[in-house]
Amino acid sequence: MATPRHEPVRTCVGCRGEAGKPGLIRIVRRAAGGAEIDSTGSAAGRGAYLHADTTCVDLARKRKALDRALRTTIQPELWSELSPSPRRGEGRGEGDPQHP
Ligand SMILES: [Zn+2]
Numbered sequence: 001m002a003t004p005r006h007e008p009v010r011t012c013v014g015c016r017g018e019a020g021k022p023g024l025i026r027i028v029r030r031a032a033g034g035a036e037i038d039s040t041g042s043a044a045g046r047g048a049y050l051h052a053d054t055t056c057v058d059l060a061r062k063r064k065a066l067d068r069a070l071r072t073t074i075q076p077e078l079w080s081e082l083s084p085s086p087r088r089g090e091g092r093g094e095g096d097p098q099h100p
Pocket of ligand 1: 012013014015016017050051053056
């Protein structure tokens with residue numbers, strides 16, 4: 001029989017999909033304003049979740065979903081942390097990891 005466990009449902013603010021498994025990034029609001037990635041997953045404060053997926057990060061950014069969820073203004077630095085530009089480090093000869 002089903003045990004009524006109190007498992008919080010986490011909703012990705014990007015795609016609005018429910019998620020309960022790892023793969024989510026927790027963003028927590030900073031007291032001083034702005035927000036930061038909560039790598040421990042247990043930082044105090046208002047938090048929001050995002051899939052560790054550039055699509056979701058992008059959606060949240062465009063919709064300002066994260067700003068609204070945390071009621072703060074997300075600083076640009078956080079967005080670049082969340083979705084590192086894939087174009088970064090185009091320098092050649094820098095350890096090309098087994099291209100197809
Ligand atoms: Zn998502």
